[in-house]
Amino acid sequence: MAENSTVENTTESAIVKPRKGFLNSFFEFFGGKALRLNNDLGAMAIFFFRSFFMIFRLKQIPEIIAQIYFIGAKSTQIVLLVGFFTGMVLGLQLYFVLVKFGSVGVLGTAIALTLIREMGPVLAAIMITARAGSAMTAEIGIQRISEQIDALSTMRIDPLGYLISPRIAAAVISFPILTTFFDLIGIIGAWFSGCVLLGVNSGTYFYRVVASTQMDDIMGGYYKSIVFGVLVVTICCFQGFFTHMRTDSFGAKSVSLSTTSAVVISCVMILVSDYVVTSFIV
Amino acid sequence: MDEQRQPLIEFRGVSKTFGTRNILNKIDFSIYEGEVTTLIGLSGTGKSVTLKHIIGMLKPDEGEIRFRGKAIDKMTKAEWNDYIGQIAYMFQNNALFDSLTVFENVAMPLKYGTKMKKKEIEEKAMARIEQTELTEVFDKYPSEISGGMQKRTALARALVTDPQIVLFDEPTTGQDPIRKNAILGMVAEYQKRFGFTALMISHEIPDVYFISNRILALYDRKIVFQGDPEEFEALDHPFRQELISSLESLGEELTGLYSKRHFKVRYQTDLSQRRPDATYAAAVFTIDDIDVIGANLGHEVTQQIIRSLGSYINKHFGAVGGFSSRQTINEYATVLPYSDIEEAERIMKDFTRDFQAHGMSGIEAAMADEAKSENCVEFSVQAGLAQGKPQIEIESVMEFARFNQKQIAQFSCARGGKA
Numbered sequence: 075m076a077e078n079s080t081v082e083n084t085t086e087s088a089i090v091k092p093r094k095g096f097l098n099s100f101f102e103f104f105g106g107k108a109l110r111l112n113n114d115l116g117a118m119a120i121f122f123f124r125s126f127f128m129i130f131r132l133k134q135i136p137e138i139i140a141q142i143y144f145i146g147a148k149s150t151q152i153v154l155l156v157g158f159f160t161g162m163v164l165g166l167q168l169y170f171v172l173v174k175f176g177s178v179g180v181l182g183t184a185i186a187l188t189l190i191r192e193m194g195p196v197l198a199a200i201m202i203t204a205r206a207g208s209a210m211t212a213e214i215g216i217q218r219i220s221e222q223i224d225a226l227s228t229m230r231i232d233p234l235g236y237l238i239s240p241r242i243a244a245a246v247i248s249f250p251i252l253t254t255f256f257d258l259i260g261i262i263g264a265w266f267s268g269c270v271l272l273g274v275n276s277g278t279y280f281y282r283v284v285a286s287t288q289m290d291d292i293m294g295g296y297y298k299s300i301v302f303g304v305l306v307v308t309i310c311c312f313q314g315f316f317t318h319m320r321t322d323s324f325g326a327k328s329v330s331l332s333t334t335s336a337v338v339i340s341c342v343m344i345l346v347s348d349y350v351v352t353s354f355i356v
Numbered sequence: 357m358d359e360q361r362q363p364l365i366e367f368r369g370v371s372k373t374f375g376t377r378n379i380l381n382k383i384d385f386s387i388y389e390g391e392v393t394t395l396i397g398l399s400g401t402g403k404s405v406t407l408k409h410i411i412g413m414l415k416p417d418e419g420e421i422r423f424r425g426k427a428i429d430k431m432t433k434a435e436w437n438d439y440i441g442q443i444a445y446m447f448q449n450n451a452l453f454d455s456l457t458v459f460e461n462v463a464m465p466l467k468y469g470t471k472m473k474k475k476e477i478e479e480k481a482m483a484r485i486e487q488t489e490l491t492e493v494f495d496k497y498p499s500e501i502s503g504g505m506q507k508r509t510a511l512a513r514a515l516v517t518d519p520q521i522v523l524f525d526e527p528t529t530g531q532d533p534i535r536k537n538a539i540l541g542m543v544a545e546y547q548k549r550f551g552f553t554a555l556m557i558s559h560e561i562p563d564v565y566f567i568s569n570r571i572l573a574l575y576d577r578k579i580v581f582q583g584d585p586e587e588f589e590a591l592d593h594p595f596r597q598e599l600i601s602s603l604e605s606l607g608e609e610l611t612g613l614y615s616k617r618h619f620k621v622r623y624q625t626d627l628s629q630r631r632p633d634a635t636y637a638a639a640v641f642t643i644d645d646i647d648v649i650g651a652n653l654g655h656e657v658t659q660q661i662i663r664s665l666g667s668y669i670n671k672h673f674g675a676v677g678g679f680s681s682r683q684t685i686n687e688y689a690t691v692l693p694y695s696d697i698e699e700a701e702r703i704m705k706d707f708t709r710d711f712q713a714h715g716m717s718g719i720e721a722a723m724a725d726e727a728k729s730e731n732c733v734e735f736s737v738q739a740g741l742a743q744g745k746p747q748i749e750i751e752s753v754m755e756f757a758r759f760n761q762k763q764i765a766q767f768s769c770a771r772g773g774k775a
Contacts, residue, residue, distance in 0.1 A: 221447050225447060228443070231469050
């Protein structure tokens with residue numbers, strides 16, 4: 075074996091490595107990145123589908139309810155708070171734009187469509203990511219580094235079924251509900267700033283809200299929120315589940331980095347997918 | 357003898373490398389059914405990696421692992437499920453779910469890994485909780501209970517599915533000496549009671565000798581020894597200098613007692629210089645009904661009783677030139693190299709009187725808390741003397757001393773103790 079090693083070393087040293095040109099370096103760098111991204115996306119897709127198909131089991135119901143409570147119910151307050159002030163700011167800004175054209179009567183239309191089509195699903199998803207998504211990553215990451223996930227495997231319990239599936243189901247249920255809350259409280263917030271503080275007629279405002287909102291607008295918002303829910307929960311759980319595979323850190327540090335990555339990637343993906351979904355439904 | 361038996365689990369030329377670091381280099385060893393096998397090795401030498409190969413958490417780069425002669429990587433899905441269903445794994449840091457109570461942790465493998473009904477799950481989990489003395493904390497979270505209780509919770513969870521094979525990854529880490537021995541005692545007791553095959557990683561030398569049928573030594577990426585503890589004590593290998601000797605010396609510092617190996621070495625060096633017709637005396641002390649004590653008073657109290665007797669024997673006989681060692685889980689041996697049998701009898705009488713007057717207080721203190729409960733148990737301490745000569749094997753002299761044993765003290769939890 076030692077002899078073989080010597081031969082290999084000699085052969086290696088005899089090879090003259092060609093000098094890398096600009097194009098070689100360029101494609102090596104970006105090609106490597108692209109390959110890693112491709113691998114990660116593939117792994118995430120497998121992660122999602124394996125978890126998704128394990129949702130449909132009777133034993134999951136209590137776990138799904140617990141996760142709806144955590145992702146949905148416990149995020150309600152922050153979503154309502156942010157929704158109300160988002161609506162107020164929108165009402166304020168749009169009033170001063172519309173008043174220049176003498177069209178304050180359409181304030182309700184502008185508010186309803188902006189919130190229901192775009193801002194409601196996006197901002198609600200970002201708020202849930204910040205509150206529940208980060209917590210999910212940290213919790214699963216800690217379970218990974220403390221060998222709790224390995225313990226599940228040794229007990230013949232599928233970690234994806236036990237940890238991830240209930241969270242995906244809960245996200246698919248909770249995101250549209252929280253988006254609805256965001257839209258409603260946003261419309262009320264805009265009414266408060268536009269009508270109560272700035273004097274727009276309340277009857278006109280609510281008439282416009284109801285008259286200009288179509289079922290397609292509402293369903294479009296729900297489609298988006300479901301897509302965001304699936305993306306956020308998959309990204310956050312994936313980052314936590316594979317926190318031990320990080321090459322840049324170990325232990326508690328890897329959990330903190332995974333949590334940061336989960337929130338950043340989720341927020342970016344919410345905005346990217348928002349454009350993609352919007353382009354399909356308009 | 358081992359060659360004639362079929363191994364339950366067998367490693368054949370297993371190698372594992374992480375990145376550029378080779379951890380296991382073509383290791384071969386066998387584990388036999390119904391035995392306690394202990395894997396000993398320096399830190400970071402791949403002991404946990406070896407265990408994780410057995411449950412399929414890691415795959416070997418080279419070689420194969422066989423279960424009853426069948427390579428586990430060639431098993432069908434049904435065979436694999438059947439195989440893995442027979443194994444339980446107790447993690448080094450327990451790996452308890454900190455958001456679940458003790459009961460929920462113990463019930464978890466049954467709730468999610470079987471199709472048992474809720475009532476059956478509750479009964480079985482509670483039975484294991486009672487057996488591991490956790491009834492009082494069944495509704496507490498892992499962070500609310502002591503380290504020893506957490507270990508017992510992990511043990512209860514590992515045993516709740518009635519596994520055929522239990523893998524213990526350093527079950528005594530982070531425990532004080534009493535609890536370490538209590539956990540080892542617990543492993544030995546459950547192994548006897550449930551009959552599972554145990555593979556354990558442990559550094560508790562020489563205590564693991566008392567409960568292990570076989571020892572495996574992992575050193576420099578290879579298995580350098582596999583055999584029974586007696587053979588292991590005679591092993592002539594650098595591994596001993598690096599690990600075993602240091603641990604044995606530490607044991608001596610802590611307890612004052614010799615390890616079995618040092619006991620033999622001291623015996624040979626002290627008596628080889630003597631004339632062939634010179635005589636010496638040996639004494640053997642035994643605590644009766646050790647299993648009954650364990651079952652009624654718990655493993656920690658049992659270990660306190662054993663240690664209390666050991667330290668009193670060492671203190672008393674050390675003062676008159678004797679040296680002592682723990683021979684089995686409940687037996688101590690003492691050699692008085694310069695005493696004949698008559699002098700030894702006088703020393704023993706003094707010891708018995710002192711032990712009854714003062715030495716029993718340590719044991720009574722250990723029993724005090726349990727005496728208040730209904731778990732009442734009676735046991736005795738037996739002692740026997742024999743005379744030996746330098747050319748006679750120490751084992752024969754000790755056997756004769758065992759034969760001569762008579763009761764020197766009796767204990768009853770109702771009244772503390774009486775002679």
